Amino acid sequence: MSISEVIKHMKKYVAPSVLGCDLSNLHSESIDVIQGGCDWLHLDVMDGHFVPNLSFGPPVIKCLRKHLPSAYFDCHLMVTNPEIWVEPMSQAGASRFTFHIETQSSQESLESLLQSIQSHNMHTGIAIKPSSEIPLFIDPVVEKGLVDLILVMTVEPGFGGQKFMESTMEKVRSLREKHQKLNIEVDGGVNSETVLIADQAGANAFVLGTFVFNSPDRKKTLSDLRKSLNIED
């Protein structure tokens, strides 16, 4: 199947990143985008070491989960030691645990981390920075069904509000050519224009922080995005 055929048939997901919201009102801001029509809530966990910023972690996610029992929590961990956060994130109610490939040095460690995430009843995701090459040892773990999603960073991780790096689309295209059923997510600088560039390249999950939360009418913004991506509700 050509990339355009694959794109036509894949389910697509819109995931607002709460890093772009008023975090002092995390609960009501989350409800606003859930009611406005999003698929996943993207939660960025940062440890101040893997990236030069701190955000929030399992205690905050656990509180949010109590208020939103059925929301899909798409958690993106920008942390140096993802292994130690599997249990706490699962206890907190994460739906997906996405960690960075740069933290893994071998296929063995990668496989064991993915298996640990799955055994804690979370979906798995592997994120990759703009400047990193996709290591060849990812392919066999994808073939084994251990990976639900690959997150291609379209900005340097750590902060919202940066400019989309179109050069990263090369990675999206080559992943899509190899893995037609895999979820491919883009994250950083995604707006009404760049979302279409990523869609064309073969991505099917779109994280938007600033663009959604700063828009004057979030419901309309989400609905327009869904229309432009041909998502049928």
Ligand SMILES: O=C(CO)[C@@H](O)[C@H](O)COP(=O)(O)O
């Ligand atoms: O992971 C990150 C940043 O490291 C993202 O999820 C950002 O939060 C996206 O924000 P915008 O670039 O859309 O403002």
Ligand SMILES: [Fe+2]
């Ligand atoms: Fe993110």
